Amino acid sequence: MKEQPKLNVDIIGSISEFETLMKEFVLKTKLYRMLFIAKSLDFDGYRDYSTLDDASTIDWKASVKANKILVKKYKEEENLKVVFIVDMGENMVLGSGEKLKCECATEVIAALAHFIMGAGDKVGVVFFSNEVVDYLMPGKGDNHFRVITEALTSSANYSGGANIKKALDYVLDYVRSNAAIIVSDFSSFNKEAREVLNLVANKFETMALIIRDPLDKTLPDISGELIIEDPKTGEQLLINPKVARKAYEKNIIEKEKFLKTALTESGVDFVELMTNVPFVPVLADFLRTRIRS
Numbered sequence: 001m002k003e004q005p006k007l008n009v010d011i012i013g014s015i016s017e018f019e020t021l022m023k024e025f026v027l028k029t030k031l032y033r034m035l036f037i038a039k040s041l042d043f044d045g046y047r048d049y050s051t052l053d054d055a056s057t058i059d060w061k062a063s064v065k066a067n068k069i070l071v072k073k074y075k076e077e078e079n080l081k082v083v084f085i086v087d088m089g090e091n092m093v094l095g096s097g098e099k100l101k102c103e104c105a106t107e108v109i110a111a112l113a114h115f116i117m118g119a120g121d122k123v124g125v126v127f128f129s130n131e132v133v134d135y136l137m138p139g140k141g142d143n144h145f146r147v148i149t150e151a152l153t154s155s156a157n158y159s160g161g162a163n164i165k166k167a168l169d170y171v172l173d174y175v176r177s178n179a180a181i182i183v184s185d186f187s188s189f190n191k192e193a194r195e196v197l198n199l200v201a202n203k204f205e206t207m208a209l210i211i212r213d214p215l216d217k218t219l220p221d222i223s224g225e226l227i228i229e230d231p232k233t234g235e236q237l238l239i240n241p242k243v244a245r246k247a248y249e250k251n252i253i254e255k256e257k258f259l260k261t262a263l264t265e266s267g268v269d270f271v272e273l274m275t276n277v278p279f280v281p282v283l284a285d286f287l288r289t290r291i292r293s
Helices: 011-027 029-037 060-066 101-118 142-153 164-174 191-203 241-265 279-292
Strands: 042-048 070-075 081-087 122-128 132-139 179-184 205-212 226-229 236-239 269-274
Touching: 011 029, 011 101, 011 279, 029 205, 029 279, 060 070, 081 101, 081 132, 081 164, 101 122, 101 142, 101 179, 101 205, 101 279, 122 142, 122 164, 132 142, 132 164, 164 179, 164 191, 191 205, 191 241, 241 269, 269 279
Parallel strands: 081 122, 081 179, 179 205, 205 269
Antiparallel strands: 042 070, 122 132, 226 236
């Protein structure tokens, strides 16, 4: 059997760089868990602040009333389960620079999954395109991590459209987890998906990692004409980027507004990761913000 080409990814480098920035959160288990289930941890009173606590966990209002520094206590489950909902559609096989969207997504997922499993917790993955194509139940260990990364790095696994609604429906029906992380460019997100997103966000601690390429924002600044093709229908269209850019950008702005409003109203924290910008510092800042908010 002919070996399928692999994506251009640096799994080891991404893991190393991300875990270097996030090392302090692995050492402080309670703080680490707040990165992923900050909103769903059950409040269990206060305790005195110690030098081992992160300053961001201090409850200043309670501290003023008690006339001493207090931090919040939370009830925690022994095992944290995080499930990634990963877009494997052809829409992710796009890139105007060194990285395709699927390559950027793969490095992000690998870094996060290794980080979570390194803390002793479990990771699962729902892979979807037009339909849910596979579900790896939450697990941990080197072999489980290898199965995840092999699926993500095989170019043959990316095909078809991207039906986020069907993926979210599947998660509601079959997945048991503490947290869900949606990784997609969200190009197919619509009103139907928005309704299911509300249900998922009520059931799981939910985050969205929006993977974008500069071409998702604007058309290239070049002279001449281009032929673009719809991967679903094969229909081709001749366009002049300079003429079409204004209408294209207007449509993108409207779609982004719809998506971000839906995520915000559902209580889903989100971050946009660009293929032409190193993801590690952006993702690390996003997770840290979850603790402070």
